[in-house]
Amino acid sequence: MRTFLVGRRNSRQPCDIQLPESESSVSRKHLELSVTDDGKFYIVHLHPKNRTEVYRGGVWESITQDFVDPDDPLRLGLYESTARKLVAMVGNQPDSAQLQDDAFEWDPDRGSFRKPGI
Numbered sequence: 696m697r698t699f700l701v702g703r704r705n706s707r708q709p710c711d712i713q714l715p716e717s718e719s720s721v722s723r724k725h726l727e728l729s730v731t732d733d734g735k736f737y738i739v740h741l742h743p744k745n746r747t748e749v750y751r752g753g754v755w756e757s758i759t760q761d762f763v764d765p766d767d768p769l770r771l772g773l774y775e776s777t778a779r780k781l782v783a784m785v786g787n788q789p790d791s792a793q794l795q796d797d798a799f800e801w802d803p804d805r806g807s808f809r810k811p812g813i
Contacts, residue, residue: 699730699782700724703719703725711785714774720771722742722772728778745771
C-alpha cells in the first residue's frame with residue numbers, strides 16, 4: 696500500500712500531492728490518500744476545520760475516513776477533484792522526484808491502479 700499526504704502547497708509542510716496555494720479552503724495537511732495493494736482508494740481526513748466530501752447518490756457526504764471509487768467526485772474544502780486525478784498528480788509536482796519510482800498507473804483492464812511493470 697502507498698499513502699500520499701494531500702494538502703495546500705506551502706514551504707513549511709510539503710505534501711506528496713500539493714494543491715495550489717490559492718486554495719485557502721484546503722488545509723496544509725488536508726487528507727491522506729492511500730492506494731491499497733489491490734488498487735482501491737482509501738481516504739483519511741486530517742483537518743478538523745476544512746471538510747472532505749464525496750459525491751454519492753446525488754448528494755455530497757462529509758467523510759472522515761472511507762473507501763472511494765477512483766472517479767467519485769471529491770471536495771477538499773471547495774477544491775473539487777477525484778482520487779484518480781489526485782494520484783495522477785504524483786511525480787508531476789515540484790520537489791516530488793523521489794516519488795516517481797513509486798508512481799502508479801491506471802490499468803483499464805483491471806479497473807484499478809498498479810505499479811508500472813507489474
